[in-house]
Amino acid sequence: MFRRIVAAAGAAAVAACWLAGMAYAPQAHAEDGYDLWLRYRPVQAERTGDYRAQAAQLVAAAATPTQAAARDELLRGLAGLLGTAPRLSETVTRDGAVIVGTPSSSPLIAKLRLHTLALGREGYLIRSVSVEGRQATAIAANDDIGALYGAFHFLRLLQTGQPLQNLDIRESPRVKLRVLNHWDDLDGHVERGYAGASIWDWHKLPDWLDPRYADYARANASLGINGTVLNNVNSKALSLTPMYLEKAAALAEVFRPYGIRVFLSARFSAPIEIGGLETADPLDPEVKRWWRAKAGEIYRLIPDFGGFLVKANSEGQPGPQDYGRSHADGANMLADALAPHGGTVMWRAFVYSHEEPDDRAKQAYSEFVPLDGKFRDNVMVQVKNGAIDFQPREPFHPLFGAMPKTPLMMEFQITKEYLGFATHLVYLAPMYQETLEADTHRRGPGSTVARVIDGSLHGYALTGMAGVANIGADRNWSGSHFDQANWYAYGRQAWNPSLEARDIAEEWVRMTFSNEADVVAPVVGMMMGSREAAVDYMTPLGLHHLMGRGHHYGPAPWIEGGPRADWTSVYYHRATGEGIGFDRTASGSNAVAQYAPPVARRFGDLEQVPEQFLLWFHHVPWDYRTRSGRPLWDELVHRYTRGVDYVRQMRETWRGLDGRIDAQRHAQVAAFLAIQEKEAQWWRDASIAYFQTFSGRPLPAGEAPPAHSLDYYRSLEFPYAPGDGR
Ligand code: GCV
Numbered sequence: 079m080f081r082r083i084v085a086a087a088g089a090a091a092v093a094a095c096w097l098a099g100m101a102y103a104p105q106a107h108a109e110d111g112y113d114l115w116l117r118y119r120p121v122q123a124e125r126t127g128d129y130r131a132q133a134a135q136l137v138a139a140a141a142t143p144t145q146a147a148a149r150d151e152l153l154r155g156l157a158g159l160l161g162t163a164p165r166l167s168e169t170v171t172r173d174g175a176v177i178v179g180t181p182s183s184s185p186l187i188a189k190l191r192l193h194t195l196a197l198g199r200e201g202y203l204i205r206s207v208s209v210e211g212r213q214a215t216a217i218a219a220n221d222d223i224g225a226l227y228g229a230f231h232f233l234r235l236l237q238t239g240q241p242l243q244n245l246d247i248r249e250s251p252r253v254k255l256r257v258l259n260h261w262d263d264l265d266g267h268v269e270r271g272y273a274g275a276s277i278w279d280w281h282k283l284p285d286w287l288d289p290r291y292a293d294y295a296r297a298n299a300s301l302g303i304n305g306t307v308l309n310n311v312n313s314k315a316l317s318l319t320p321m322y323l324e325k326a327a328a329l330a331e332v333f334r335p336y337g338i339r340v341f342l343s344a345r346f347s348a349p350i351e352i353g354g355l356e357t358a359d360p361l362d363p364e365v366k367r368w369w370r371a372k373a374g375e376i377y378r379l380i381p382d383f384g385g386f387l388v389k390a391n392s393e394g395q396p397g398p399q400d401y402g403r404s405h406a407d408g409a410n411m412l413a414d415a416l417a418p419h420g421g422t423v424m425w426r427a428f429v430y431s432h433e434e435p436d437d438r439a440k441q442a443y444s445e446f447v448p449l450d451g452k453f454r455d456n457v458m459v460q461v462k463n464g465a466i467d468f469q470p471r472e473p474f475h476p477l478f479g480a481m482p483k484t485p486l487m488m489e490f491q492i493t494k495e496y497l498g499f500a501t502h503l504v505y506l507a508p509m510y511q512e513t514l515e516a517d518t519h520r521r522g523p524g525s526t527v528a529r530v531i532d533g534s535l536h537g538y539a540l541t542g543m544a545g546v547a548n549i550g551a552d553r554n555w556s557g558s559h560f561d562q563a564n565w566y567a568y569g570r571q572a573w574n575p576s577l578e579a580r581d582i583a584e585e586w587v588r589m590t591f592s593n594e595a596d597v598v599a600p601v602v603g604m605m606m607g608s609r610e611a612a613v614d615y616m617t618p619l620g621l622h623h624l625m626g627r628g629h630h631y632g633p634a635p636w637i638e639g640g641p642r643a644d645w646t647s648v649y650y651h652r653a654t655g656e657g658i659g660f661d662r663t664a665s666g667s668n669a670v671a672q673y674a675p676p677v678a679r680r681f682g683d684l685e686q687v688p689e690q691f692l693l694w695f696h697h698v699p700w701d702y703r704t705r706s707g708r709p710l711w712d713e714l715v716h717r718y719t720r721g722v723d724y725v726r727q728m729r730e731t732w733r734g735l736d737g738r739i740d741a742q743r744h745a746q747v748a749a750f751l752a753i754q755e756k757e758a759q760w761w762r763d764a765s766i767a768y769f770q771t772f773s774g775r776p777l778p779a780g781e782a783p784p785a786h787s788l789d790y791y792r793s794l795e796f797p798y799a800p801g802d803g804r
Contacts (some may be wrong), residue, residue, distance in 0.1 A: 133242070386421070
């Protein structure tokens with residue numbers, strides 16, 4: 079309660095200040111990346127006059143925390159962008175008013191009768207209107223949260239230099255649940271996190287609410303992200319104890335005005351570990367009772383709690399199979415506990431059993447497809463984009479399209495576990511887009527993964543997309559300035575899976591760096607090719623999972639031995655003196671058979687398989703003629719080199735932008751690009767040195783030999799590489 083009073087008093091003080099027409103004085107601070115894409119720096123001079131005329135007055139209620147958030151964001155944003163804040167007013171008294179609200183929060187919006195109904199709870203429209211002969215812009219929605227999203231969209235128009243005349247924008251999210259998954263441990267470590275420690279200061283919560291939590295919520299709301307799973311899927315039962323629930327509740331309170339619901343990863347064995355029971359068997363009445371009581375306890379503290387995310391029977395995590403029960407038994411038991419409160423279970427399909435599998439890529443499909451239709455209505459099965467594990471490139475997961483009676487949600491990784499950690503500039507939206515556009519052919523051509531995810535293919539009632547967050551306590555949030563773009567792009571594509579990666583990049587660059595065409599074009603260009611370059615210098619032609627053991631830092635295609643074959647590199651590349659690649663056709667593991675027949679035929683046929691997946695699906699001789707005409711070995715080397723060259727070009731382009739971007743951010747990006755070039759070269763050289771021991775072929779003419787011996791690369795160790803799993 080105390081917190082609420084303080085927040086309300088703060089909002090009132092801000093309002094009084096604006097009403098008094100006080101000039102906005104943006105605080106002078108360095109460009110350290112903290113402001114993300116919400117920098118609100120002055121717009122291009124030639125736009126200022128026009129924009130000021132279009133946004134001279136603001137009519138916005140602030141009777142609820144969400145309304146206040148929308149109004150404050152517009153005041154803050156417009157003041158920063160235009161140099162002066164608009165006058166707050168109760169009515170439209172001049173041309174150039176911005177009216178924001180819902181038919182119930184704003185009499186003016188009600189009077190305009192703007193047909194918001196079809197927009198749903200989170201949708202909004204932005205329209206140029208006339209109010210008693212005065213020109214205005216209406217940001218209208220059915221619910222406060224829609225109005226807040228609309229406010230952010232309106233600001234984005236100014237941030238990206240769009241005209242404000244004749245606006246007629248209607249937006250509703252295509253996916254219902256748009257959620258971040260934090261792999262944050264309670265001790266502050268972030269699994270696969272490269273941006274410092276966890277932003278959740280569990281120790282000081284609930285009494286200290288870092289102002290950063292509200293900025294986190296603003297950033298997410300600006301993208302339409304509406305859920306956050308606070309703790310690692312490799313979870314501790316402790317996070318479900320009263321002490322930690324109170325901490326989670328404090329965060330939920332900060333996030334609530336921004337439309338963000340809190341979820342928790344639930345450890346399946348919690349009834350034993352913190353409940354004193356002897357079993358966690360999902361069919362045991364005591365266990366069911368325990369979870370029902372736990373759900374009740376959580377909802378008393380967090381009335382809008384979203385639900386549980388569960389990693390079960392995967393990589394050593396406990397689960398229903400420990401008791402001879404199925405994933406559906408486990409998920410349904412939790413779903414029953416949450417159902418009376420409106421909560422959802424996100425049950426992960428990232429599973430592979432402890433027995434050595436014939437092909438890890440087949441495991442999730444084999445375990446989950448037989449369970450289609452057996453899950454409760456409030457369960458979603460969360461599926462990684464590909465069947466292995468967030469590799470630089472994977473074909474789409476065969477589960478997409480294969481479970482018509484079970485809502486499948488997407489899990490993308492935003493943090494770059496396998497893509498160069500924080501230092502490599504790798505823009506991930508093209509990768510997300512590639513998966514979303516992939517055609518599963520499950521209901522004929524056009525059955526894209528995006529249509530599975532948005533529910534339109536199978537008529538799912540629940541839809542969702544999860545992104546494994548790349549957020550940490552680093553001042554710039556994501557560990558590097560360009561990694562902010564991946565958080566941004568994930569949010570935008572979760573809202574609308576059909577958005578183009580290039581358009582998102584352009585938006586982000588304009589909001590983050592500059593609106594000048596001669597900055598935007600080269601930076602967008604760098605970003606757009608960056609993922610392909612990473613594929614080239616790390617895992618070209620469908621190679622995968624060749625990173626250092628455990629920490630996944632750097633090349634280690636030589637990894638073999640250890641507890642599981644599918645935790646080694648040799649398991650995946652299968653290089654021999656004859657050839658290289660994983661035969662997943664009918665003559666091998668036959669993983670291709672898990673796809674719909676047209677897809678299986680294409681992937682399984684050496685003539686038709688997209689070359690980018692060649693060695694994912696086929697074991698091919700070293701002299702196999704690739705589509706360029708080069709033998710496989712030469713093509714492999716060519717692609718490794720091409721990847722390094724791209725990074726070199728990015729450095730060159732970035733150098734040319736010196737003076738066009740603030741010195742602080744320019745310098746850090748330049749330094750990180752230098753690291754990337756060094757590491758791309760390392761990837762190329764180590765991989766070539768290793769695979770040459772199998773191919774036995776000389777390097778193609780003009781290709782530089784590796785800088786060091788294979789022994790040197792093999793000897794490198796990185797005991798303290800960040801983000802390791804535990
Ligand atoms: C959270 C990969 C990662 C693990 C991660 C796991 C998962 O194996 O390396 O750190 O664990 O995926 O998604 O559960």
